[in-house]
Amino acid sequence: MEFSAKNVADFLKGQIEGDPNVKVSNVSPIESGKQGTLSFLANPKYAQHIYSTGSSIVLVNKDFVAEGEIKATLIRVDDAYKAFAMLLDLYQSAIQQKSGISEKASISKTAKIGDNCYIGEFAVIGDNAIIGNNVKIYPQVYIGDNVSVAENTILYPGVKVYMGCNIGKNCIIHASTVIGSDGFGFAPTGESYKKIPQIGNVIIEDDVEIGSNCSVDRATMGSTIIRKGAKLDNLIQVAHNVEIGENTVMAAQCGIAGSTKLGGNCIVGGQVGFAGHLVIADNVKIGAQSGLGNNVKEIGTTLLGSPAIEYKKAARSIAVFKNLPELAARINQLERELTELKKKV
């Protein structure tokens, strides 16, 4: 698809400065813009790039004042970032028009499929599964028996959903993520272990996004729950009976052990680990690579370290840690001097 500066300006109700006929077919960051692409300038930190960018069109705020020659065609709008996001949304919706039910999918006769769904090649939909309207199921997805997937949700290629799990509306689950594998539960029998059947399920509420290659285990009994609006990055481990609160955001490679409950609106950095059976309050922020071994009762705390402690305290300990050899040397010196002094007294 190609658009002229005029097309874009008309759509955004913006004002053109430069050639209204210049055409773009893609977008690019302003600092690495190429001919035929559209960029935006919102953050003044990037203003320098507008004089050298190769982009054909740049969206700028109405009040932008040029301090040099600009080759690109400018389109002035109220809010360059919002205008750009609108274009992205438009672009995204234009390219993502997968539709229709492939004859190469395997769909149980007892499954209920909503209107306007996309079901790709070699997808499997199990018995009594319920698929809502406008759901997009990419190729090679597996939907077990008695699974429900509510309207507008997208499951990318290779997602596996075990039997009995429920996925809400407007969710996005990326490729090869597994929902509902068995919780890790074994009873020691002396020398070996006996598997504890995992007969619960996973409930994913509305507006959740989960990245690729994540594992969300089913509950031993009851449900593992990811609440409305939570966002999980890639390669995350969610153990049996965990609950993740509303709008909590978690970066890649975090792991949450069994039965831990995370509050809402938490922000968790990458590679963080949570021990089992913890309760973490709302609005807690946790730095990357931290390890949580205790409950966090205070709302809004910021934590860091393994084991995690209050952020500022952790930062101060880390600063001293870097100078530990010097500290040890000073203790040696103190001991020597004290010994000398004792002789004199």
Next chain:
Amino acid sequence: MEFSAKNVADFLKGQIEGDPNVKVSNVSPIESGKQGTLSFLANPKYAQHIYSTGSSIVLVNKDFVAEGEIKATLIRVDDAYKAFAMLLDLYQSAIQQKSGISEKASISKTAKIGDNCYIGEFAVIGDNAIIGNNVKIYPQVYIGDNVSVAENTILYPGVKVYMGCNIGKNCIIHASTVIGSDGFGFAPTGESYKKIPQIGNVIIEDDVEIGSNCSVDRATMGSTIIRKGAKLDNLIQVAHNVEIGENTVMAAQCGIAGSTKLGGNCIVGGQVGFAGHLVIADNVKIGAQSGLGNNVKEIGTTLLGSPAIEYKKAARSIAVFKNLPELAARINQLERELTELKKKV
């Protein structure tokens, strides 16, 4: 499936207190029990919940003494936890009756398929593969050439087994786990790297369970081996030529580098890393997020930290770490006081 209290009591040889006709179709934890579900009470810590639970039936030990009114129908048994586990097993076996060989699977003419197998849609079974009796291969599984899978083993959707690997009896491998990908071996050639062919395989012995999204690499030569009864959680990395001992249990997101040998009956917390070429003794316990850089010779050691040291020693160092800024301040103070004192002497 629905069962009456009478059905359950007959099966468990228990005694009913309450309505023998009340029906259940699922189980639930006693603290979040709902009508139509069955719970159990074994741990006295949870005894309080029996007076408020919504569960329709609760299994209790024979000697349980009620201290208030209970709405649920009770079934008294010798051991409430064991009785409950029996019901779970029964429930699990009842719902997991996948069987038959899908016409949509692709099975090599030279593969040998045992009796009573389940092979799901879009599974691929390669040349000369040997699949034992009662094996369940879920949809979209890939079994490479010359792979063997022994009886009663379950491979969940999307498991990939590269050529030449051997999987024992009674194993369970969860969705999207990869068995037999190439070991990470490259010979530096000055500026770049040359791949070292990885021509070994992976051997998984009997009674092993491996979670979802794990990677178990094939050996460069010889075999990567996971011994009988070992249990691996999700997202675990097992490098080429690693050996994991019998009945060793490992939590999610651990990583073991090439050629390391773990002993039997070890217990490893989540996100632990092992360097390559280590030998770890039997019965070793390792805390979450630890990093093992050295051999562990003593059987039964407990370790913690990165790098890992003896657990109690690590715990003491961590305790001091949290107060490092205060310790540094005390050293400053000592230096000042000593300087003062010197002047006086």
Next chain:
Amino acid sequence: MEFSAKNVADFLKGQIEGDPNVKVSNVSPIESGKQGTLSFLANPKYAQHIYSTGSSIVLVNKDFVAEGEIKATLIRVDDAYKAFAMLLDLYQSAIQQKSGISEKASISKTAKIGDNCYIGEFAVIGDNAIIGNNVKIYPQVYIGDNVSVAENTILYPGVKVYMGCNIGKNCIIHASTVIGSDGFGFAPTGESYKKIPQIGNVIIEDDVEIGSNCSVDRATMGSTIIRKGAKLDNLIQVAHNVEIGENTVMAAQCGIAGSTKLGGNCIVGGQVGFAGHLVIADNVKIGAQSGLGNNVKEIGTTLLGSPAIEYKKAARSIAVFKNLPELAARINQLERELTELKKKV
């Protein structure tokens, strides 16, 4: 396949000592050699094993001098390790002759498929995809619309490549790895988050190998880039707009946050984390489990720790850390002694 010592010696232009008719069908490490296998001895550290090995044939350097009785047939060559690598290459190429396009694959009419490709069962090739000559696409791989895969590249079972990504020549991508899932980008809207469309792509240059179960996210705009010759192990997270330099090698379970640029020829240990928006110089070495929170400007630095500092400095701090309780005790003692001393002065 079986080969006699004579076959092998002829191929390698080596000299036989022992039975020229002894046959081998596999290779093994010399220390665990079995009858019917071939081993090599290059490293003098392993020389002891040649007297007890069960291997039928051992490749040795021309100048090897036996110091005891050897049962195996020897083949003397200029460089035993290189000769062995040649045999491995031969063996590998012999067994990896997958070819042909399965009728059970789903290939868009608008896709272009090169000569001599292998496309396995239940693979999906999207619209306008371009597949080069000699590409091997294993079963259950997903190639989205407008993806290109250049010649000689191998995609193992279950690899998922989202639309618009480009993969170079001679690459190897292992099972269940995901290329091009959405970057983790959300704009806070007060109480919840709005998804930022991720419309960039992933570019993987030539000669790259990526392990199993990795996630490489597409760029928000522009491209996430893995440069020529880079090697990634399993379960690695590469976020949106990351760049990994030429011939950089990265062990399993590393995670790189958004927009970070790694230099060329870096060597990164396992489970290392990189914060976002960093720039890491060329030839940097990073120890396992480190956490990078700052730019690394100096070429060739070696780093360790979380947060990572210069390697030797980190090693010294870690050494002191292990003795922190003793250090604290010495400070206590100093304080007591100083107090005593003050009384006397």
